[in-house]
Amino acid sequence: MINAYHNGKVNIADDVIGVITTIAASEIKGIKALSGTFQDDVLEMIGKKNFNKGIEVEMIEQQVTVNISIIVDYGFKVQEIAKQVQESVKLAIESMTGLEVVAVNVSVEGINTKMNA
Numbered sequence: 410m411i412n413a414y415h416n417g418k419v420n421i422a423d424d425v426i427g428v429i430t431t432i433a434a435s436e437i438k439g440i441k442a443l444s445g446t447f448q449d450d451v452l453e454m455i456g457k458k459n460f461n462k463g464i465e466v467e468m469i470e471q472q473v474t475v476n477i478s479i480i481v482d483y484g485f486k487v488q489e490i491a492k493q494v495q496e497s498v499k500l501a502i503e504s505m506t507g508l509e510v511v512a513v514n515v516s517v518e519g520i521n522t523k524m525n526a
Contacts, residue, residue: 421506423466430464430475433501437493439485441521443478463518473502474512480519491515 434440443463463478475498481490495513502510 421468421508423468426466426468426473426475426502426506426508427464429501429505430466430477430498433497434477434479434494437490437497439482439490440494441480441482443480468508471507472509472511473506474514475502475510476514476516478516478518480521481517483520483522487517487520491517 431443434443465476467474467476477494477498479490479494481487494515498513499510502508
């Protein structure tokens with residue numbers, strides 16, 4: 410991503426947006442985890458931490474679309490949790506980067522039924 414200013418350019422990598430998304434989503438009560446791909450799971454097994462697990466970022470010019478997969482704790486209202494994730498992620502990205510978030514697409518991949526996990 411490139412922002413043009415009078416003194417030069419500022420590049421914001423997709424991974425930066427991913428980290429902001431991860432932190433914003435993890436602050437929502439009722440989110441057990443972000444749900445990643447098989448590749449994410451393999452990386453974690455060999456000791457490589459993936460901070461963008463379960464997150465895809467698409468940037469065009471100054472506009473960002475985020476796709477995030479989550480696992481919700483049992484007992485929480487899925488629609489409310491998803492809406493909170495959308496609002497939190499949008500606010501965090503826009504306030505930290507100045508980019509416009511056009512969509513935060515949330516996929517609920519599972520429900521955590523372990524009450525003390």
